[in-house]
Amino acid sequence: MTEPTPESFRALRIHQDEDVTRSDIETLTLNQLSAGDIVIRVRWSSLNYKDALAATGEGKILRTSPLNGGIDAAGTVIHSNHPGIKIDQAVLVTGYGLSQTHDGGYADYIRVPGEWVIPLPNALDPRSAMILGTAGLTAALALHRLELNGVAPTSGPILVSGASGGVGSIAINLLSDQGYQVIALSGKPDQHGYLKRLGADDVLLRTNMDFSHRPLQKARWAGAIDTAGGAILDWLISTTQPWGCIASIGMAAGTTLNTSVMPFILRGVGLLGITSAGCPTELRHQLWQKLGSEWKPSKLEDIVTNTVTLDTLQPTFRAMLDGKTHGRTLVKIES
Ligand SMILES: NC(=O)c1ccc[n+]([C@@H]2O[C@H](COP(=O)([O-])OP(=O)(O)OC[C@H]3O[C@@H](n4cnc5c(N)ncnc54)[C@H](OP(=O)(O)O)[C@@H]3O)[C@@H](O)[C@H]2O)c1
Incomplete structure:
Protein backbone atom coordinates (compact mmCIF):
# COMPACT_ATOMS: atom_id res chain seq x y z
CA MET A 1 0.00 0.00 0.00
CA PRO A 121 13.85 -5.56 -14.29
CA ASN A 122 12.11 -8.65 -12.87
CA ALA A 123 15.29 -10.27 -11.59
CA LEU A 124 16.34 -7.22 -9.53
CA ASP A 125 14.91 -5.83 -6.31
CA PRO A 126 15.92 -2.39 -4.96
CA ARG A 127 18.80 -3.87 -2.97
CA SER A 128 20.33 -5.93 -5.79
CA ALA A 129 19.80 -2.99 -8.17
CA MET A 130 21.95 -0.91 -5.84
CA ILE A 131 24.67 -3.55 -5.55
CA LEU A 132 24.97 -2.78 -9.25
CA GLY A 133 24.12 0.94 -9.22
CA THR A 134 26.27 3.31 -11.24
CA ALA A 135 29.18 0.86 -10.95
CA GLY A 136 27.16 -1.90 -12.64
CA LEU A 137 25.77 0.33 -15.37
CA THR A 138 29.30 1.59 -16.07
CA ALA A 139 30.79 -1.91 -16.28
CA ALA A 140 27.94 -2.96 -18.60
CA LEU A 141 28.40 0.13 -20.78
CA ALA A 142 32.12 -0.65 -21.04
CA LEU A 143 31.50 -4.25 -22.10
CA HIS A 144 28.80 -3.11 -24.54
CA ARG A 145 31.20 -0.67 -26.20
CA LEU A 146 34.08 -3.18 -26.29
CA GLU A 147 31.84 -5.74 -28.00
CA LEU A 148 30.47 -3.15 -30.47
CA ASN A 149 34.10 -2.62 -31.44
CA GLY A 150 34.81 -6.28 -32.11
CA VAL A 151 36.09 -7.59 -28.76
CA ALA A 152 34.77 -11.11 -28.05
CA PRO A 153 35.56 -13.92 -25.57
CA THR A 154 37.76 -15.56 -28.22
CA SER A 155 39.82 -12.37 -28.76
CA GLY A 156 42.14 -12.96 -25.78
CA PRO A 157 42.68 -11.69 -22.24
CA ILE A 158 40.88 -8.60 -20.92
CA LEU A 159 42.62 -6.56 -18.23
CA VAL A 160 40.54 -4.84 -15.52
CA SER A 161 42.32 -2.13 -13.50
CA GLY A 162 41.17 -0.89 -10.09
CA ALA A 163 40.09 -4.49 -9.90
CA SER A 164 38.92 -4.65 -6.29
CA GLY A 165 36.88 -1.41 -6.54
CA GLY A 166 33.15 -1.22 -7.23
CA VAL A 167 33.33 -0.92 -11.01
CA GLY A 168 36.32 -3.30 -11.20
CA SER A 169 34.63 -6.04 -9.13
CA ILE A 170 31.45 -5.99 -11.23
CA ALA A 171 33.44 -5.82 -14.49
CA ILE A 172 35.47 -8.91 -13.52
CA ASN A 173 32.38 -10.92 -12.60
CA LEU A 174 30.46 -9.79 -15.70
CA LEU A 175 33.33 -10.56 -18.09
CA SER A 176 34.04 -13.92 -16.49
CA ASP A 177 30.35 -14.93 -16.60
CA GLN A 178 30.32 -14.08 -20.31
CA GLY A 179 33.27 -16.38 -21.00
CA TYR A 180 36.14 -13.87 -21.12
CA GLN A 181 39.63 -14.56 -19.78
CA VAL A 182 40.05 -11.85 -17.13
CA ILE A 183 43.29 -10.44 -15.74
CA ALA A 184 42.80 -8.28 -12.63
CA LEU A 185 45.24 -5.44 -11.90
CA SER A 186 45.03 -4.59 -8.20
CA GLY A 187 46.98 -2.80 -5.50
CA LYS A 188 45.67 -5.08 -2.76
CA PRO A 189 47.67 -8.29 -2.20
CA ASP A 190 45.11 -9.36 0.44
CA GLN A 191 42.25 -9.35 -2.10
CA HIS A 192 43.63 -11.91 -4.57
CA GLY A 193 41.26 -14.58 -3.22
CA TYR A 194 38.29 -12.20 -3.56
CA LEU A 195 39.22 -11.33 -7.17
CA LYS A 196 39.62 -14.99 -8.11
CA ARG A 197 36.23 -15.81 -6.54
CA LEU A 198 34.65 -13.16 -8.80
CA GLY A 199 36.19 -14.87 -11.82
CA ALA A 200 39.67 -13.38 -12.37
CA ASP A 201 41.93 -15.93 -14.08
CA ASP A 202 45.06 -14.12 -12.91
CA VAL A 203 45.85 -11.18 -10.63
CA LEU A 204 48.70 -8.71 -11.24
CA LEU A 205 49.89 -6.66 -8.27
CA ARG A 206 50.26 -3.11 -9.54
CA THR A 207 52.68 -2.10 -6.78
CA ASN A 208 55.22 -4.57 -8.23
CA MET A 209 54.92 -3.24 -11.78
CA ASP A 210 56.70 -0.63 -13.88
CA PHE A 211 54.27 1.59 -15.79
CA SER A 212 56.97 3.86 -17.23
CA HIS A 213 56.08 5.10 -20.63
CA ARG A 214 57.23 3.52 -23.89
CA PRO A 215 54.97 4.01 -26.92
CA LEU A 216 54.88 0.34 -27.96
CA GLN A 217 55.52 -2.57 -25.67
CA LYS A 218 54.78 -6.30 -25.88
CA ALA A 219 51.10 -6.58 -26.92
CA ARG A 220 49.23 -8.53 -24.25
CA TRP A 221 45.54 -7.57 -23.96
CA ALA A 222 42.66 -8.03 -26.37
CA GLY A 223 40.88 -5.36 -24.37
CA ALA A 224 40.82 -3.52 -21.08
CA ILE A 225 38.38 -1.89 -18.70
CA ASP A 226 40.37 0.86 -17.04
CA THR A 227 39.19 2.64 -13.89
CA ALA A 228 42.67 3.98 -13.08
CA GLY A 229 43.68 6.43 -15.84
CA GLY A 230 47.08 8.16 -15.54
CA ALA A 231 50.22 6.08 -16.08
CA ILE A 232 48.19 2.84 -16.02
CA LEU A 233 46.15 3.96 -19.03
CA ASP A 234 49.35 5.07 -20.84
CA TRP A 235 50.74 1.56 -20.21
CA LEU A 236 47.53 -0.15 -21.31
CA ILE A 237 47.50 1.74 -24.61
CA SER A 238 51.08 0.62 -25.28
CA THR A 239 50.43 -3.05 -24.35
CA THR A 240 47.11 -3.69 -26.12
CA GLN A 241 47.06 -6.14 -29.03
CA PRO A 242 46.36 -5.05 -32.64
CA TRP A 243 42.67 -4.16 -33.02
CA GLY A 244 42.15 -4.39 -29.25
CA CYS A 245 40.13 -1.75 -27.38
CA ILE A 246 40.35 -0.03 -24.02
CA ALA A 247 37.28 1.35 -22.24
CA SER A 248 38.45 4.39 -20.25
CA ILE A 249 36.23 4.80 -17.20
CA GLY A 250 38.08 6.39 -14.33
CA MET A 251 40.89 8.38 -12.85
CA ALA A 252 41.78 6.67 -9.55
CA ALA A 253 45.49 6.90 -10.58
CA GLY A 254 45.34 10.27 -12.32
CA THR A 255 43.78 12.39 -15.04
CA THR A 256 46.80 13.04 -17.26
CA LEU A 257 47.27 10.98 -20.41
CA ASN A 258 50.80 10.74 -21.78
CA THR A 259 50.74 8.61 -24.90
CA SER A 260 51.71 8.63 -28.57
CA VAL A 261 49.79 7.95 -31.76
CA MET A 262 51.89 4.82 -32.46
CA PRO A 263 49.53 2.24 -30.86
CA PHE A 264 46.62 3.81 -32.76
CA ILE A 265 48.21 3.99 -36.20
CA LEU A 266 50.43 0.89 -36.06
CA ARG A 267 48.18 -1.48 -34.07
CA GLY A 268 44.72 -0.04 -34.64
CA VAL A 269 44.17 0.14 -30.87
CA GLY A 270 40.84 1.75 -29.94
CA LEU A 271 40.35 4.04 -26.94
CA LEU A 272 36.68 4.26 -25.94
CA GLY A 273 35.38 6.88 -23.54
CA ILE A 274 32.76 5.73 -21.03
CA THR A 275 30.36 8.15 -19.35
CA SER A 276 27.55 6.47 -17.44
CA ALA A 277 25.93 9.66 -16.11
CA GLY A 278 25.28 10.80 -19.67
CA CYS A 279 24.39 7.36 -21.09
CA PRO A 280 21.54 7.89 -23.58
CA THR A 281 18.15 6.89 -22.12
CA GLU A 282 17.35 4.12 -24.62
CA LEU A 283 20.74 2.45 -24.22
CA ARG A 284 20.44 2.82 -20.43
CA HIS A 285 17.10 0.91 -20.50
CA GLN A 286 18.67 -1.81 -22.69
CA LEU A 287 21.68 -2.20 -20.39
CA TRP A 288 19.54 -2.39 -17.23
CA GLN A 289 17.38 -5.04 -18.89
CA LYS A 290 20.54 -7.04 -19.64
CA LEU A 291 21.86 -6.52 -16.09
CA GLY A 292 18.55 -7.94 -14.88
CA SER A 293 18.78 -10.99 -17.14
CA GLU A 294 21.64 -12.53 -19.11
CA TRP A 295 24.26 -10.06 -17.77
CA LYS A 296 23.19 -10.29 -14.12
CA PRO A 297 26.50 -10.93 -12.32
CA SER A 298 26.56 -14.33 -10.63
CA LYS A 299 28.51 -13.19 -7.54
CA LEU A 300 26.51 -10.10 -6.54
CA GLU A 301 26.42 -11.08 -2.86
CA ASP A 302 30.23 -11.53 -2.78
N1 LIG B 1 33.02 7.18 -16.42
C1 LIG B 1 32.01 6.86 -15.63
O1 LIG B 1 30.83 6.92 -15.99
C2 LIG B 1 32.31 6.36 -14.26
C3 LIG B 1 31.34 5.67 -13.52
C4 LIG B 1 31.71 5.13 -12.27
C5 LIG B 1 33.01 5.33 -11.79
N2 LIG B 1 33.88 6.06 -12.53
C6 LIG B 1 35.27 6.26 -12.06
O2 LIG B 1 35.88 4.97 -12.00
C7 LIG B 1 36.81 4.94 -10.92
C8 LIG B 1 36.44 3.81 -9.98
O3 LIG B 1 35.18 4.08 -9.38
P1 LIG B 1 34.62 3.11 -8.23
O4 LIG B 1 33.30 3.67 -7.81
O5 LIG B 1 34.76 1.70 -8.67
O6 LIG B 1 35.68 3.43 -7.07
P2 LIG B 1 36.37 2.44 -6.02
O7 LIG B 1 35.40 1.41 -5.57
O8 LIG B 1 37.02 3.31 -5.01
O9 LIG B 1 37.48 1.71 -6.88
C9 LIG B 1 38.67 2.35 -7.25
C10 LIG B 1 39.78 1.32 -7.25
O10 LIG B 1 40.89 1.88 -7.96
C11 LIG B 1 42.08 1.34 -7.44
N3 LIG B 1 42.98 2.44 -7.10
C12 LIG B 1 42.90 3.28 -6.04
N4 LIG B 1 43.92 4.15 -6.05
C13 LIG B 1 44.66 3.83 -7.14
C14 LIG B 1 45.87 4.34 -7.69
N5 LIG B 1 46.51 5.37 -7.14
N6 LIG B 1 46.35 3.77 -8.80
C15 LIG B 1 45.69 2.74 -9.39
N7 LIG B 1 44.55 2.21 -8.92
C16 LIG B 1 44.05 2.75 -7.81
C17 LIG B 1 41.71 0.51 -6.19
O11 LIG B 1 41.59 -0.85 -6.60
P3 LIG B 1 42.86 -1.86 -6.47
O12 LIG B 1 43.46 -1.64 -5.12
O13 LIG B 1 42.26 -3.22 -6.64
O14 LIG B 1 43.81 -1.51 -7.58
C18 LIG B 1 40.31 1.01 -5.87
O15 LIG B 1 39.56 0.04 -5.19
C19 LIG B 1 36.76 6.34 -10.29
O16 LIG B 1 37.78 7.15 -10.86
C20 LIG B 1 35.40 6.86 -10.68
O17 LIG B 1 35.35 8.26 -10.69
C21 LIG B 1 33.55 6.58 -13.73
Missing part, protein backbone atom coordinates in the same frame (compact mmCIF):
# COMPACT_ATOMS: atom_id res chain seq x y z
CA THR A 2 1.22 3.52 -0.79
CA GLU A 3 2.77 5.29 2.18
CA PRO A 4 1.31 8.60 3.34
CA THR A 5 3.39 11.56 2.18
CA PRO A 6 5.64 12.58 5.08
CA GLU A 7 5.68 15.96 6.82
CA SER A 8 9.46 15.81 6.88
CA PHE A 9 12.28 13.35 6.22
CA ARG A 10 16.06 12.95 6.52
CA ALA A 11 18.80 13.45 3.96
CA LEU A 12 22.58 13.65 3.83
CA ARG A 13 22.90 17.21 2.51
CA ILE A 14 26.11 18.59 1.02
CA HIS A 15 27.01 22.28 1.25
CA GLN A 16 29.83 23.06 -1.20
CA ASP A 17 31.26 26.53 -0.74
CA GLU A 18 34.30 28.16 -2.35
CA ASP A 19 36.76 26.80 0.25
CA VAL A 20 34.87 24.39 2.48
CA THR A 21 32.55 21.47 1.76
CA ARG A 22 30.51 19.96 4.58
CA SER A 23 27.82 17.31 4.67
CA ASP A 24 25.38 16.55 7.47
CA ILE A 25 22.09 14.82 8.06
CA GLU A 26 19.34 17.41 7.77
CA THR A 27 15.55 17.36 8.03
CA LEU A 28 13.77 18.48 4.85
CA THR A 29 10.26 18.71 3.46
CA LEU A 30 9.24 17.40 0.06
CA ASN A 31 8.80 20.88 -1.38
CA GLN A 32 12.51 21.55 -0.74
CA LEU A 33 13.52 18.76 -3.17
CA SER A 34 14.66 19.44 -6.75
CA ALA A 35 11.78 19.44 -9.22
CA GLY A 36 10.40 16.43 -11.09
CA ASP A 37 7.22 14.58 -11.92
CA ILE A 38 8.06 11.41 -9.93
CA VAL A 39 8.55 11.09 -6.17
CA ILE A 40 10.31 7.92 -4.99
CA ARG A 41 10.50 6.49 -1.47
CA VAL A 42 14.15 5.50 -1.50
CA ARG A 43 15.01 2.13 0.09
CA TRP A 44 18.59 1.59 -1.02
CA SER A 45 21.43 3.67 -2.40
CA SER A 46 25.14 2.94 -2.80
CA LEU A 47 28.62 4.43 -2.48
CA ASN A 48 30.49 5.42 -5.63
CA TYR A 49 33.81 7.22 -6.03
CA LYS A 50 31.95 10.30 -7.26
CA ASP A 51 29.86 10.29 -4.05
CA ALA A 52 33.05 10.32 -1.98
CA LEU A 53 34.48 13.18 -4.06
CA ALA A 54 31.23 15.16 -3.71
CA ALA A 55 30.73 14.69 0.04
CA THR A 56 34.33 15.45 1.00
CA GLY A 57 34.75 18.30 -1.49
CA GLU A 58 37.84 16.54 -2.85
CA GLY A 59 36.19 16.93 -6.25
CA LYS A 60 33.96 19.89 -7.02
CA ILE A 61 31.06 17.72 -8.14
CA LEU A 62 28.10 19.91 -7.16
CA ARG A 63 27.14 22.56 -9.71
CA THR A 64 24.62 24.01 -7.31
CA SER A 65 24.63 23.97 -3.49
CA PRO A 66 23.26 22.68 -1.20
CA LEU A 67 22.16 19.30 -2.59
CA ASN A 68 21.38 15.89 -1.15
CA GLY A 69 24.24 13.51 -1.95
CA GLY A 70 24.02 10.13 -3.68
CA ILE A 71 24.20 9.42 -7.41
CA ASP A 72 22.16 6.20 -7.05
CA ALA A 73 18.69 5.40 -5.67
CA ALA A 74 16.22 2.54 -5.78
CA GLY A 75 12.81 2.29 -4.16
CA THR A 76 9.09 2.66 -4.79
CA VAL A 77 7.16 5.37 -6.60
CA ILE A 78 4.79 7.28 -4.30
CA HIS A 79 3.74 10.01 -6.74
CA SER A 80 3.75 10.06 -10.55
CA ASN A 81 2.68 12.55 -13.17
CA HIS A 82 4.53 10.63 -15.82
CA PRO A 83 2.84 8.27 -18.27
CA GLY A 84 4.33 4.80 -18.00
CA ILE A 85 5.52 5.12 -14.38
CA LYS A 86 2.95 3.99 -11.84
CA ILE A 87 2.49 4.51 -8.12
CA ASP A 88 3.93 1.56 -6.12
CA GLN A 89 6.22 0.60 -9.02
CA ALA A 90 9.73 -0.51 -8.01
CA VAL A 91 12.27 1.68 -9.83
CA LEU A 92 15.86 2.88 -9.90
CA VAL A 93 17.65 6.07 -10.90
CA THR A 94 21.40 6.45 -11.45
CA GLY A 95 23.52 9.34 -12.67
CA TYR A 96 21.94 12.11 -14.74
CA GLY A 97 22.13 15.16 -12.48
CA LEU A 98 21.85 13.36 -9.12
CA SER A 99 24.14 15.03 -6.55
CA GLN A 100 25.43 17.36 -9.25
CA THR A 101 22.53 19.62 -10.25
CA HIS A 102 19.69 17.73 -8.55
CA ASP A 103 19.02 16.29 -5.07
CA GLY A 104 20.33 12.73 -4.87
CA GLY A 105 19.60 9.36 -3.29
CA TYR A 106 21.04 9.75 0.23
CA ALA A 107 17.55 10.69 1.44
CA ASP A 108 14.27 9.06 2.33
CA TYR A 109 12.75 10.64 -0.80
CA ILE A 110 13.88 11.91 -4.19
CA ARG A 111 11.88 13.79 -6.82
CA VAL A 112 13.10 13.36 -10.39
CA PRO A 113 12.01 13.79 -14.01
CA GLY A 114 10.19 10.69 -15.28
CA GLU A 115 12.72 10.24 -18.11
CA TRP A 116 15.39 9.41 -15.51
CA VAL A 117 13.40 6.57 -13.96
CA ILE A 118 14.04 2.90 -14.89
CA PRO A 119 11.44 0.29 -13.87
CA LEU A 120 13.29 -2.51 -12.08
CA ILE A 303 30.61 -8.01 -4.20
CA VAL A 304 28.70 -6.39 -1.29
CA THR A 305 31.39 -5.87 1.34
CA ASN A 306 29.71 -3.27 3.55
CA THR A 307 26.21 -2.00 4.36
CA VAL A 308 25.76 1.37 6.06
CA THR A 309 22.89 3.74 6.84
CA LEU A 310 22.63 7.53 6.52
CA ASP A 311 23.97 7.69 10.09
CA THR A 312 27.06 5.55 9.42
CA LEU A 313 27.82 6.62 5.84
CA GLN A 314 30.24 9.53 6.50
CA PRO A 315 33.45 7.58 7.35
CA THR A 316 33.14 5.50 4.18
CA PHE A 317 33.81 8.55 1.97
CA ARG A 318 37.36 9.06 3.28
CA ALA A 319 38.01 5.31 3.37
CA MET A 320 37.09 5.02 -0.31
CA LEU A 321 39.28 7.93 -1.39
CA ASP A 322 42.16 6.44 0.64
CA GLY A 323 41.78 3.14 -1.26
CA LYS A 324 40.71 1.29 1.90
CA THR A 325 37.42 -0.08 0.55
CA HIS A 326 36.81 -2.92 -1.85
CA GLY A 327 33.71 -4.21 -3.60
CA ARG A 328 30.46 -2.30 -3.17
CA THR A 329 29.14 -0.45 -0.14
CA LEU A 330 25.34 -0.42 0.10
CA VAL A 331 23.43 2.38 1.81
CA LYS A 332 20.22 1.23 3.50
CA ILE A 333 17.82 4.14 3.72
CA GLU A 334 15.64 3.67 6.79
CA SER A 335 14.00 6.24 8.98
